Amino acid sequence: LMKYQLLCGNNVDLLKSMKENSVDLVVTDPPYGMDIAGVGWDKDVPPSETWAEVLRVLKPGAWCLSFCSPELYHRMATKMEDGGFDIRDQLIWMITTKMAKTHKLKPAHEPVAVAQKPISESTIKKNIERWGTGTINIDDNRIPWEGKPPTGWTSGGNQRRAFGSDVEKSVQQTTQKVDANPDGRYPSNIIGMFENVEHQKYFYAPRVTRKERGEYNTHPTPKPIDLMRWLINVYAPKPESVVLDPFNGSGSTGIAALKLKHEYIGMDLSQEYCDISEKRIQEFVNEPLLDNELFEGLTRK
Numbered sequence: 001l002m003k004y005q006l007l008c009g010n011n012v013d014l015l016k017s018m019k020e021n022s023v024d025l026v027v028t029d030p031p032y033g034m035d036i037a038g039v040g041w042d043k044d045v046p047p048s049e050t051w052a053e054v055l056r057v058l059k060p061g062a063w064c065l066s067f068c069s070p071e072l073y074h075r076m077a078t079k080m081e082d083g084g085f086d087i088r089d090q091l092i093w094m095i096t097t098k099m100a101k102t103h104k105l106k107p108a109h110e111p112v113a114v115a116q117k118p119i120s121e122s123t124i125k126k127n128i129e130r131w132g133t134g135t136i137n138i139d140d141n142r143i144p145w146e147g148k149p150p151t152g153w154t155s156g157g158n159q160r161r162a163f164g165s166d167v168e169k170s171v172q173q174t175t176q177k178v179d180a181n182p183d184g185r186y187p188s189n190i191i192g193m194f195e196n197v198e199h200q201k202y203f204y205a206p207r208v209t210r211k212e213r214g215e216y217n218t219h220p221t222p223k224p225i226d227l228m229r230w231l232i233n234v235y236a237p238k239p240e241s242v243v244l245d246p247f248n249g250s251g252s253t254g255i256a257a258l259k260l261k262h263e264y265i266g267m268d269l270s271q272e273y274c275d276i277s278e279k280r281i282q283e284f285v286n287e288p289l290l291d292n293e294l295f296e297g298l299t300r301k
Helices: 011-016 048-057 073-082 124-131 197-203 225-235 252-259 271-284
Strands: 004-008 023-028 058-067 086-094 109-116 160-162 171-173 242-245 263-268
Touching: 004 252, 004 271, 011 048, 011 263, 023 225, 023 252, 048 058, 048 073, 058 073, 058 086, 058 124, 058 225, 073 086, 073 109, 225 252, 242 252, 252 263, 252 271, 263 271
Parallel strands: 004 263, 023 058, 023 242, 242 263
Antiparallel strands: 058 109, 086 109, 160 171
16 A cells, blocks of 8 residues: 655755655755745745755665756755755756747756765665665666667777877777667666657656646646656665655655655645645545654644
C-alpha cells in the first residue's frame, strides 16, 4: 500500500519538525522569482534558510532537484549552494509549446538545478552502503537503440594525433574497441526533442494535458507526471525511497513518486492546493493514506 502525507503550512516550520537524514530525494517546483519586484507568491526564489532545512532532512549524498526559470537559474542555484548543497548538474526540460514574448526569443526550455547533499562517509561506495544514497539510476533509464546496437566503438575516443613544438613527431594512439551497451544509450541531461524525430518519444515530456491537470485544478503551473516520474526514477535508485516536495503545488511529484512505489511527503502553504493534491492523488494513484513515522509532533492531514 502507498504511504503519503500532505502537510499544509509554512514549509520551513514543517521541515524543522522532521528528523534529520530521513529523506532520500527532493524534487520540487518552487516559485521562480519572476515577480521579484512585487509582493506576491512569486516575488523571489526560496531563501538559503529554506534550502538549509531541506539539506538537513535529506540523507547524506541524496539529491535535490529544483525547477527554475532560465532568467533566474543563477539565483536558485546560488541560494541552494548557500544552504549547503553542492551543485552537480543542470537538467534541461525542453518545451515547444510556450508562447513567444516581445523582444525575446521564443522560450523553449526550463532548467532544473541538480544539487547534492555532501556525503558523510569517506567514499561514495561507503555512503551508499550506509545511507542508500549518493548515486543515480542509469541502467533503468537507458534509451532504447533504433535497431541493432552499434559495435566496434573506440574506447576513450577515436585515434588521436598530437602536434606541437614539444612533440618531436606526431603520436598516434590506438585505444581498445568496445561494443555499445545493448540495453540502450546513456541517458542525457536534456529532456526534450533532440537528435532526430525517432528519439522524440524517449525524451519529450509535453506540458500537462487538461485531463491530467483536472478540471478542478487551479494551480497555474503543474508539471507533467511523466516528467516527474522520470526524474524520480533516475535520482532515487533505492526501492521504497522517501520523496519530498516542500513546494507541493497540485501534487504531480507525489503522484509520480507513489506510482513508482515510493513514499511521499508534500508540503504547501495553500490549503486549496493541498485539497487539490489529495483529490488528484486519489484519482491517479487510488491508494489509501497510511501513517508515516518520519514526523515528530505532526499529524497527517
